[in-house]
Amino acid sequence: HINRSQTAQSKCEVCIGKLCQHSVTLINNTEVVFNCAHPEDIFTVEIVKQIGRDRCNEYPSLQNFSRTFTWNVSTQAQKAFSLNFTKAGLRQIRPTESCQDKHVYTVSAGRTTLGRFCRHGTIKGMKVSNEGSVSLQVPGKGQMDPTTFDISVGDHIPLLPIIQVSLPEEESSQEFLSPNYPDSFPDNDLVTWSFRVPPKYYTTVRIQNYTDPKCQRKDARLEYQLYFKRVVKKLSETQLSEYQGSFNLSLQNCPMQPSSALSLHFSISAIKRGSEDLRKEKELQIHIKKRKPKSACVLKLNSQIQETATIFSSRISYLSFYDCAEEDLLLNINQNIGRVLMVPVLEKCLLGVLQQVTWRLYVPQHGAVELMFPLGSQQQSLAGQTCNSSVLLTVTEHEQGNITVGQFCPQGPIHKVQIRSNITVTASPVDSNDLRQITYALLKGSFMETINEHYIFTVLPKKDTSVLLATPAWPVGMRPYSTVSWIVSFPSQLEAQVVFTNVSQVSCPNQHKGIKVQKQGSRDETYSWRIGEKLKDVVVEESFYLNMSNCRPSKGSFSVVNKILSITLSVLSVLLVLVVAVLAVVCIINRKKKKQAAPEVSVYNPNGHAFLPGLHGIPKTTEDEDVHIYHCIDDTMVYGHLLKDGTEMNHFEPAVDSYQAFTGPTERQPLTEPEVGVYRLFTGLEKGYVSGLVLADASVLLNPCPSKGASTTLHLSYDTNGKVLKILLWRRNWETKKKMVVCR
Template sequence: MSSSRVTLHLLLLTFVPFVVSGSCKVDPSKMEGLSLHIKKLRPAPECKMKINSVLKDKITVTKSSELTFQDCLPEDVQVTAMKVIECSQLKDCQKTPADLSVPVLPTCLPAPLSSVTWTLRAPQSGTVELASPTGPLMQSLPGQQCNDSIIIKVVRDDGSTVGHFCRQGAIQNVQIHTNVSVTVSGMEGKALVTPFKQVLNVILKGEISETYIFTVSPMRDTPVLLATPGWPIGMKDYSTVSWIVSVPPKMEAHLMFVNVSQPKCSNRHTDIRVQRVGCPEEEYSRREDEEAKSEITVSDNFYLNMSNCMPEQKDFKVLTKITLQESKNFRLTVILSVVSTLLVIFAIVLAVVCVGIRKKKKKKLNPEVSIYNPNGTSFLPAHSGFPKTREDNESHVYASIEDTMVYTDLLRQGAEIGVYGEFDTYRPFTGRTDSQKPLVSEDAGADNMPVMANQQFQAPPLPIRPKSHDQSLVDNEIYQTENQSEEAQSPDLGPRLEPEGGN
């Protein structure tokens, strides 16, 4: 075949619908036990369907069969699959949870699979529990459209719709206290081209206290919309629904009732309640004849319970928006912890700085202290220790003693302090001896008594001095002369510190 003919043939295949003609063998046992249903959508006389050589407009395949199609277009035929899952004994139902999976059909069929429906029949007063193994479910609602290739429709056995769901949401599971049917189809009427394994997990279990129970785990920064079953139609009469909402640690849930339709009740009341798990007190309560705020914040796992009355006018339906946010108490705790930590660090740094400054000041302002010795020597203990006593040193030992050395120093020192007169030279003793004592009256004054050479020297009383911390000591002299300034300081010792107690 030439290249031009090949190109023309491809163009024809592109613009001309694919026409199926020929036989097709189908074995339902290879399709997860599903029954196959094929029907003509429009009266097209050129499209002919046969099962085991019998012409039909509707074909149901429950066992291995031979199908024949002639001149049938994909838009002429609809292909669906169905399966019934039931359990009569509760103990047997819980042992064998069922998996709802989309089967792979033979390619010889004139159209792809458009939907799969499972009818779920629990024991009497039993419950059907649905969960997605590929991720939590989400209700398909206005403002919360599903971004998925499939849509899951759940319908009660009385024909009322529970809701439309898709994957990638926050609903962990759905419990329904009745028999239901679950239908999986393509979004916006598209066919199920790709097979999906384990769309849902099903457990048939015992009775629950509510008509519906939803387990919800919201995610941070992703608002969740929860609508009453049947939305946008109202709830069934006297039916109840409960959402069990889990709130992560250090978070809180902000509830906003964005759309509330309260009916006029002929019997009983509608009720909306919020209650924390494990807490008997209610966080929020509202009836159809009461006014209540439309927002509430809950800081722990909680129940959102709603019940319907027997409506006389209008329907009961509620749309709730849940948003997770960081807990205010946690934020306050974090702020206080940070402030406390900063205060502790500041206190430690301040203590270290103060200790350093104190040590520096103490080192700077605590000079070496001299010790006053009334016997004639001021010294610094840190330099050479305490001086030796006269018994310890040999300063009083002389090789020879001269009289001029003995008396001249004493007389000169006495003259300096004003006790004796001035003597230029040493005068020998010319007075009487002990055998020639002069006669002196007892009442003679001590001032007229002559100084005896062999008389023991008596030290005069100490003059009145200023305080020790104001007096300067220089060159081992005990006192300064009266005409010297009292404010002079020793250049060797530095300033004095006032002793403790002010003495």
């Protein structure tokens, strides 16, 4: 068939004798003439031959044209033909893709297109029943290789096609498409891919894209024919994962409703793994049991039928499974180990869902064990604290019986745990998952010198978060005379609020002082309570220790849940920021009427506190004048006791135009009105300004801009003991007759 391209602009024609037209069909040897110079740019050629077992050869006279070779194959009734591509192999491509060498194969079975393919791939053959065709597109001036594939006739197959795939002996990934893709796979039809997998390779099937048909009855499905069992999956389900060995995969369509369609795009990847010899694992035990004792699954250990079986890494055991699916068996692993805690890699032939792994860590004499989390910090699994994880870790100690220290999952503030006894760590899946999928280290265990406490938790909370921390063995209660410490660390100038959300009712016969909060680096207790007392919420401005020690309770058991609320900027830090911000506003307002200022002088306050500087002169004002007030902080948040005793202040060099962080303790309870004592007035000169104020160990920059014709006044309010209760800094502009409160 010689056809002029539909997109050709030329009116060139092909002529047989005097008859010229835009297309001709040749059956016998015929001389043709083109009435243009380069017909190969305008015409395409399709060469079709009906064959049984032979092939169609090249036509040298047409080699300059783009050609499509089509071989139509038909067999006798109850027969099938095989296409053998073993010399080159084929690789399936999408309908819009092309091949690097421009040679594209199209294989059809009846009216169904099995796909488009390039040379050099993993598809080694196809079996098609009754009739089909193979087409090869060859570009102009390219030569067709007649030895690319062979055709043979064999026995009938009871399904549409079988596509034979041989995966290479290397890590690889292949993509496959359903027949007629992206159009619908035929109604109620079946196609099978037969995958040959080399030894020691494990394959995983992933659905890349699909359309699910609306079925009149039954459902479209994928069916795996494995070595010893058959598995049926919906298109929406997770498919075969890391399976060892060859297998068949069939796509079965349903009787579809009108305007419905089924299409499938999937990939298969293969990775190599060496033979996992369990004898390399030290002190490993694997317990196998049937999920349902009355199931058809038969488990044999050393040729003996068993309902449960235990194998040891130090021995050679012979296991056999008959009519057993993966989900019919449950596996538990116990292992004595000293360092990294990982799920042992099991042979794929060992069937069963791995539901639990337990590691035992034996602490040396006068030592302790430290557990680190390689994938980041952990959190305790408690009510009100969500664990988004597929694995839950349970830590149990064995000093006096089996006591659960706690359950842990990722994404939390607990950085490490130290325990002064032998422990076991048990990994269990969440939502019935299989622990075989866990290929990373869950914990890192190490041994260290003994610790004073029984348990130490290192906690690194994040800013603006809240976390829950429970005492070991919650909610049962800590064992008598046991101790626990939380080392809570966070950046400077931040603070944490500790709330005791759940405290058990317990009585100690000796009024045991069992709960302490202590700042890190300090030997003094910041807060402390006896067991049985009502616990109050506390705010700690520095990294701290939270220590708890149990007595031998005469009633009840000792257990506490602590909640560390959001880490926020401390009150003093907020005060400093606001003071600077307000004074910047005052500076801008007064610069508009800026006049020459008098020089600074230092003033000695008879109360013993040195203040930078103020110029003498008392402005005369009345309380009923119009006042513009700028609040730095509310009166209820005043901390006047930051001013130390004068003897201390005399040794402090006040800073000017600088900012220093405050590190001293602060009182958390706000002062209440009315104030006690006298109201003393400290003033500067009439035409001066206050440029700095010193508060204890911190220097707070209070620097209103200098302005002629304005005055600044500093008021200090004291109690009967001389303790400062209030500081009021304000300035008056004589031209506007107004005063502005700069800061209270």
